[in-house]
Amino acid sequence: MELKELHGTQYGDYSGEIQIDTHAGSELFNLAKIIGIDHENYFAIGFGLSDSEPLGENDNEVHARIITVSKKEYGNSFDEIQQKIISLRFGVFVS
Numbered sequence: 558m559e560l561k562e563l564h565g566t567q568y569g570d571y572s573g574e575i576q577i578d579t580h581a582g583s584e585l586f587n588l589a590k591i592i593g594i595d596h597e598n599y600f601a602i603g604f605g606l607s608d609s610e611p612l613g614e615n616d617n618e619v620h621a622r623i624i625t626v627s628k629k630e631y632g633n634s635f636d637e638i639q640q641k642i643i644s645l646r647f648g649v650f651v652s
């Protein structure tokens with residue numbers, strides 16, 4: 558399953574990609590831990606934010622998702638996970 562299949566919008570008011578640069582790189586991991594993700598077994602690789610405002614009614618809710626992968630299956634670092642994903646997609650091991 559590709560990332561594009563895991564997300565989407567009904568309307569494309571705002572679209573594109575964002576990049577976030579952090580000093581320590583641990584903010585995503587800290588957020589995952591705060592919301593109860595088992596950081597011993599899962600590695601946070603991304604996040605998403607969305608809101609829902611049906612028919613112009615402001616419900617003041619923002620929904621957050623953290624995208625994780627199994628450390629056992631994919632690895633313990635961004636580099637290991639990237640290698641695994643590339644190998645799954647193209648059927649080759651990249652070093």
